[in-house]
Amino acid sequence: SYDLTQPPSVSVSPGQTARITCSGDTLPKQYVHWYQQKPGQAPVLVIYKDNKRPSGIPERFSGSSSGTTVTLTISGVQAEDEADYYCQSADNSATYYVVFGGGTKLTVL
């Protein structure tokens, strides 16, 4: 198996831009997906295949990748964006092995 590393917490003021990183040695060869989880709720997919946004996800959510680091960017953060965010990747070669990052708590000040 392998690890995905996220910062435990990120804080921003409303209207600012939040950037949450996810690092891992295997990321140049694998897609990364991002999930938002609010307290007491199931996770929701907000970005897939590094930078694709599912239908119904606001345009302020975007994703990018550079080498071993992938970044979830939330532009113009709103109070409702306060949540835990998880990155996820998978070894999709001979088998299938899924790994989640440890999660990042986004606080909107």
Place this chain on the structure above:
Amino acid sequence: EEQLVESGGGLVQPGGSLRLSCAASGFTFSSFDMNWVRQAPGKGLEWVSYISSDGRAMYYADSLKGRFTISRDNAKNSLYLQLNSLRAEDTAVYYCTRDPNRVYGMDVWGQGTTVTVSS
């Protein structure tokens, strides 16, 4: 509406067993790969197991050491997870998730079912 509904969780003693179920509706269940993902209280997400759309391929997290078994019944639109030799550290909310082609992310999640392992 595409929906997944888990059931079967509960309180079980260490060493005991449970069978979790996940009922799918609103989409062609037999066309999609599926996963189980769990979340211990106050902790992050942990992948548990995967099964292909036809049920022929199954993979598990290394940490489970062969105690869990994933299965599906496409005729009943249902996914299952058999949990054996349960330990306190298996206490978690268990989610079933849809995983289109293993590259589009887990795009549908159930609400979860809670498993508590305690004497």
